[in-house]
Amino acid sequence: xxxxxxxxxxxxxxxxxxxxxxxxxxxxxxxxxxxxxxxxxxxxxxxxxxxxxxxxxxxxxxxxxxxxxxxxxxxxxxxxxxxxxxxxxxxxxxxxxxxxxxxxxxxxxxxxxxxxxxxxxxxxxxxxxxxxxxxxxxxxxxxxxxxxxxxxxxxxxxxxxxxxxxxxxxxxxxxxxxxxxxxxxxxxxxxxxxxxxxxxxxxxxxxxxxxxxxxxxxxxxxxxxxxxxxxxxxxxxxxxxxxxxxxxxxxxxxxxxxxxxxxxxxxxxxxxxxxxxxxxxxxxxxxxxxxxxxxxxxxxxxxxxxxxxxxxxxxxxxxxxxxxxxxxxxxxxxxxxxxxxxxxxxxxxxxxxxxxxxxxxxxxxxxxxxxxxxxxxxxx
Numbered sequence: 005x006x007x008x009x010x011x012x013x014x015x016x017x018x019x020x021x022x023x024x025x026x027x028x029x030x031x032x033x034x035x036x037x038x039x040x041x042x043x044x045x046x047x048x049x050x051x052x053x054x055x056x057x058x059x060x061x062x063x064x065x066x067x068x069x070x071x072x073x074x075x076x077x078x079x080x081x082x083x084x085x086x087x088x089x090x091x092x093x094x095x096x097x098x099x100x101x102x103x104x105x106x107x108x109x110x111x112x113x114x115x116x117x118x119x120x121x122x123x124x125x126x127x128x129x130x131x132x133x134x135x136x137x138x139x140x141x142x143x144x145x146x147x148x149x150x151x152x153x154x155x156x157x158x159x160x161x162x163x164x165x166x167x168x169x170x171x172x173x174x175x176x177x178x179x180x181x182x183x184x185x186x187x188x189x190x191x192x193x194x195x196x197x198x199x200x201x202x203x204x205x206x207x208x209x210x211x212x213x214x215x216x217x218x219x220x221x222x223x224x225x226x227x228x229x230x231x232x233x234x235x236x237x238x239x240x241x242x243x244x245x246x247x248x249x250x251x252x253x254x255x256x257x258x259x260x261x262x263x264x265x266x267x268x269x270x271x272x273x274x275x276x277x278x279x280x281x282x283x284x285x286x287x288x289x290x291x292x293x294x295x296x297x298x299x300x301x302x303x304x305x306x307x308x309x310x311x312x313x314x315x316x317x318x319x320x321x322x323x324x325x326x327x328x329x330x331x332x333x334x335x336x337x338x339x340x341x342x343x344x345x346x347x348x349x350x351x352x353x354x355x356x357x358x359x360x361x362x363x364x365x366x367x368x369x370x371x372x373x374x375x376x377x378x379x380x381x382x383x384x
Contacts, residue, residue, distance in 0.1 A: 049077065051079070058270075061294075064176055132155075133383070150167065156169060160295065162316075178363060186281040202233045210245055215290050234265070280302060283305070303367075308359070309328070310330060310338065
């Protein structure tokens, strides 16, 4: 039940009980697992993830939550729990009813804001925080929900400009230990058993919003000129996008590039990390984004970057230094930016090294967690 980017559409069905809503919206993919028995009295932070599908919002949440758990007594509620943070189940949540010590509930979607408001109205001692990544005007229900939060975080100045209230800007960070250059990129690529010597990638769900078609069209023009390169698209193809994906595959086949164009579909996080290490160049082709976490993941892995001016690209990328910026949806501009890097892989490698340094200096996960923690401390 995904609505526009960054918001979950509100169900028209009545919320007959909070218990039912939490179980439905969270998809109840995993059984209740208590943190301890009894629940610790000093719990400070609940990180809810009440969304069925794994998404970019889930990825950013999973990345920073373990860091926050080093600063606060924290627990994850919902599916896709990462290592490094305690898990709590529905029974644990029930035991917090009418507790006197306040708790942070950090929502990142509409449904999580609704759940937090309902819990608080029913006696849970919650301080509500919401992170907004959307770079557009919010729907009326989202504006209403945001207005009832105790604090709001925006992931960029652009996102903050669309809010009707004060927000703290905290840009996303990346774990530079997890997302890191390989010791030997040529050896990492060789493990893939793909043709040629170099890979150029584009990651994210296969759909028009991600510019998957822009990447395919650019590769259909460039790969015949540069036989040492193979193109890789990593990301889920959801049922409603199957027709779109089939058309992309048809274009690849018509160009005679089937053996040099890999579409992996959805794969594990660990395998995604390995694919970053196999790339020489990363293409960020989104037409619109909230932030675009793959920007800093690819840079952290030492990939040269060509990025559409979407999401946080203009804040993250130093044009001509750590990457090249292009207009969204412009195949000609993407081709013109990629070709010099494909022609000279050594210059691409040098750009990737500068990109890695940029992330280490400006977009570390520790910096993100520290800034979020400052917001929490003002509330509890």
